[in-house]
Amino acid sequence: MNRKTLFLISLLLSGCLGSFSQTPQQWRDSLAVLNKQISITPYSSDLYLRKAAVNIELQQWDYALDTYNEILKKDPTNLAALYYRAFVNGKMRRYDLSASDYEKMLTFAPTNIEARLGLAYTYIKRGKPTDALDQYGLIIEQHPDSAVAYASRACLEEEMQRYDIALYDWEKAVELQPSNNDYIYSKASLLVKMNRKKEARECLEELVRRGVATGEIHSMLMQCK
Numbered sequence: 001m002n003r004k005t006l007f008l009i010s011l012l013l014s015g016c017l018g019s020f021s022q023t024p025q026q027w028r029d030s031l032a033v034l035n036k037q038i039s040i041t042p043y044s045s046d047l048y049l050r051k052a053a054v055n056i057e058l059q060q061w062d063y064a065l066d067t068y069n070e071i072l073k074k075d076p077t078n079l080a081a082l083y084y085r086a087f088v089n090g091k092m093r094r095y096d097l098s099a100s101d102y103e104k105m106l107t108f109a110p111t112n113i114e115a116r117l118g119l120a121y122t123y124i125k126r127g128k129p130t131d132a133l134d135q136y137g138l139i140i141e142q143h144p145d146s147a148v149a150y151a152s153r154a155c156l157e158e159e160m161q162r163y164d165i166a167l168y169d170w171e172k173a174v175e176l177q178p179s180n181n182d183y184i185y186s187k188a189s190l191l192v193k194m195n196r197k198k199e200a201r202e203c204l205e206e207l208v209r210r211g212v213a214t215g216e217i218h219s220m221l222m223q224c225k
Contacts, residue, residue: 027057045071049080056088064088079105079112086118095122111142117152124156132156147177154186163194181207188220197224 022030034051041047048071055064068085071078086101102119106112120135136153143149154169170187177183184203191200201224204217214221 022057024058027054030054031058043074045075045078045081049084052081052084056084059091061088061092065092077108079109083112083115083118086115090118090122090125093125095125098122099126113139113143113146113149116142117148120152129156129160145176147173147180147183150176151183151186154190158190158193163190166190167194181210181212185217185220188217192220192223200224 031051031054034047034054038044038047038051048067052064052067052071055061055067065085065088068081068088071081072085075081082101082105086098086105089095089098089101099119099122102115102122105115106119109115116135116139120132120139123129123132123135133153133156136149136156139146139149140153150169151173154166154173157163157166157169167187167190170183170190173183174180174187184207188200188203188207191197191203201221204221204224207217208214
């Protein structure tokens with residue numbers, strides 16, 4: 001999987017958690033407190049969701065999955081539990097189950113961008129790039145100002161060697177979020193593939209002006225000679 005895809009997946013699947021920086025031991029301590037609260041408190045979906053979030057931080061996928069299952073038994077329309085159960089199933093490579101939860105969530109919240117991006121990702125992992133492109137098209141129709149949507153589609157189009165269309169989407173992503181250096185680097189990388197080295201170098205020189213260390217993009221600069 002290429003650098004750009006990894007970046008976008010990380011943004012989608014970890015950025016949504018909104019977690020605080022803690023050590024593994026601090027997370028385990030938090031989990032112990034939550035388990036104790038759950039044992040002495042009447043059922044609270046909030047407590048269960050917080051516990052499952054800590055399970056995710058500790059990469060305890062089975063425990064997180066069991067917790068989301070428990071929540072959804074009591075409240076089948078709990079959108080947070082549906083979303084994160086889909087996320088956990090994805091981490092466990094159960095992409096069909098992950099897709100099913102994203103689809104359920106979208107029946108209740110059809111314009112939810114995170115769920116639709118997640119569903120597109122499951123299509124990619126199941127070897128259905130055309131279906132993934134359809135999802136990205138829906139996202140862009142619903143959220144025309146989403147730089148992440150354009151960038152995600154650009155990643156897939158580039159992997160499918162649809163370079164002209166991918167370049168359009170990278171340019172849209174940069175237009176919508178001009179401060180994002182990753183998007184500019186990704187655009188430069190594609191321009192190199194297209195043998196448009198002068199334009200690629202201009203992108204890289206812009207990154208240098210922004211303070212990106214030359215060493216970080218040295219190999220790309222050399223390809224632009």
